[in-house]
Amino acid sequence: MTTEIIIRPKSGLSSKWKELWQYRELLYFFTWKEIKVRYKQALLGVVWTLLQPLMMMMILVLVLSKGLGLDTGQIPAPIYYLCGLLIWNLFSQSVNSAANAMVSNAQILRKIYFPRLIIPISSMMIASFDFLISLSVFFIIGFWYQSQGGFHFPFFSILVAFMVAWVITIVTSFGIGTFLSAINVKYRDVRYALPFLIQALFFITPVMFDSKQFSQPILQFVLQLNPLNYAIQTIRSVLTDGQLEVIGNMSWHLPLILVILYILGMYVFRRTEAYFADIV
Numbered sequence: 001m002t003t004e005i006i007i008r009p010k011s012g013l014s015s016k017w018k019e020l021w022q023y024r025e026l027l028y029f030f031t032w033k034e035i036k037v038r039y040k041q042a043l044l045g046v047v048w049t050l051l052q053p054l055m056m057m058m059i060l061v062l063v064l065s066k067g068l069g070l071d072t073g074q075i076p077a078p079i080y081y082l083c084g085l086l087i088w089n090l091f092s093q094s095v096n097s098a099a100n101a102m103v104s105n106a107q108i109l110r111k112i113y114f115p116r117l118i119i120p121i122s123s124m125m126i127a128s129f130d131f132l133i134s135l136s137v138f139f140i141i142g143f144w145y146q147s148q149g150g151f152h153f154p155f156f157s158i159l160v161a162f163m164v165a166w167v168i169t170i171v172t173s174f175g176i177g178t179f180l181s182a183i184n185v186k187y188r189d190v191r192y193a194l195p196f197l198i199q200a201l202f203f204i205t206p207v208m209f210d211s212k213q214f215s216q217p218i219l220q221f222v223l224q225l226n227p228l229n230y231a232i233q234t235i236r237s238v239l240t241d242g243q244l245e246v247i248g249n250m251s252w253h254l255p256l257i258l259v260i261l262y263i264l265g266m267y268v269f270r271r272t273e274a275y276f277a278d279i280v
Contacts, residue, residue: 020118027122049130050133075239097127130278158235182269182273204223
């Protein structure tokens with residue numbers, strides 16, 4: 001006598017984190033496999049993870065700070081722009097990878113069952129891996145400026161600020177990434193719209209500027225709707241005065257937006273999860 005087991009994905013907002021924990025080894029496999037594939041046959045390997053934000057930082061310093069003379073206050077220009085770039089790269093890489101992850105792993109989806117949420121989550125873990133590597137360069141540059149005198153670099157406070165910024169960025173990326181990954185399975189227009197969306201978000205994220213410089217209420221409101229604004233400003237506020245005030249600087253928009261993004265992403269993902277293998 002045989003027993004038939006029917007596995008059905010839960011609907012609604014259920015995230016099945018317990019089941020994800022049971023499949024943690026598979027999550028590790030997905031993450032490590034993508035990391036090895038990314039740097040396979042690359043001459044510089046992981047060094048590319050360091051070069052990309054550093055080269056972009058140098059461009060911003062030369063164009064904005066040296067060329068246009070934009071003031072970065074008490075923070076040295078390289079550190080000012082690099083902290084924004086690290087958060088932005090974490091977000092853009094997470095969303096880009098998660099949005100295309102289901103389509104890229106179509107063969108696996110058709111063959112075996114596993115929690116589908118593992119695929120977009122692994123994309124964010126890969127982005128976090130690159131983020132940690134780039135963060136080491138940020139601290140090296142920060143300590144170098146402190147050794148030159150005139151700039152205080154509080155290691156512990158900055159480390160906590162980056163942890164807070166990482167949580168905000170990952171939750172934001174999770175909501176947007178899971179939403180786009182589910183939509184992309186059925187509507188391949190996402191691959192064309194995503195570059196425009198990422199580019200538009202870059203200009204309303206304070207990577208190149210200080211959001212406090214805008215006096216127009218409408219612009220301030222738009223910036224407050226962007227969780228990355230708070231993530232970057234948390235780091236820069238520590239670099240400016242050395243004080244970490246996570247709750248004091250938090251706008252009431254932030255937790256509301258993070259909850260909305262999470263619910264939207266999970267709801268759409270769970271509603272379409274049952275059909276991934278059929279239409280991918």
